[in-house]
Amino acid sequence: MNEMTLVIDDDPSFNAILIRTLERRGHPACGAFDVVSARELARQTGAGQVVLDLNLNGSSGLALIPELLAINPDCRIVVLTGYASIATAVDAVKLGAVQYLAKPVEIEAILAAFEDSDGPDLDLPASDEPLSVDRLEWEHIQRVLNENEGNISATARALKMHRRTLQRKLSKRPVRT
The missing domain is CATH 1.10.10.60 (Homeodomain-like)
Known part of the structure; x- marks a missing residue:
């Protein structure tokens, strides 16, 4: 499996920090800020691991999951979001993501998700309050x-x-x- 990690997030600061953190941990990484560059980098690198933001400038990152898996069927995709919900978590996993994590997230959680073979843990923080x-x-x-x-x-x-x-x-x- 290709050890390259592709970070797909439209926030340039978060993208750069995550890439630097992954590289310091010995994981080669590259970044994309939008769907078009993500597709191109995925084809060029054959990334074995992907960190995918759920919201890419108003577009759903979920639509990229099947494309990324078509490029590299062994790719392990972790979806990150600042707005976690059970519905999108289930959609992400059904489409092929190995994990769904709510931001802010520690690098250890991302790395553990790539290594975890037990499948996704959808223990999202539950609220007693109904959604607005x-x-x-x-x-x-x-x-x-x-x-x-x-x-x-x-x-x-x-x-x-x-x-x-x-x-x-x-x-x-x-x-x-």
Whole structure:
């Protein structure tokens, strides 16, 4: 298996810090900030490990999972998100991710996820509070976006929403709960 780790995250600071931290731990790494560069780097490197952000500039990172696995079927993908939910965790695992972790995350958790052969641990922090309407809307949009493989126009049609309205909603960070 290729030991290269591909970090796919649209936050340049987080991306650079994670790459540096992985390399200090003896794991060669490279980074991509968007879907297009992620595809290209995955083809060039044949990365055996991928750290994938769930939200890539308003696009769902989940749509990349099948593509990454098509490039390297042995690739181990860990999905990171600042907005963890059971629904997206289940989707990520169904698509082939080996783990789903909520940010902030320690490097040890990422490395353990790559090594773990027991499968994903979906013990996300549970809340007694119901999700807010805004949060439910964001999760529904993400689910439909994933079903439409990241296609904004198709997602807007499925949601019966104007494309520009959807783009505005996707450009905003979701509320936590």
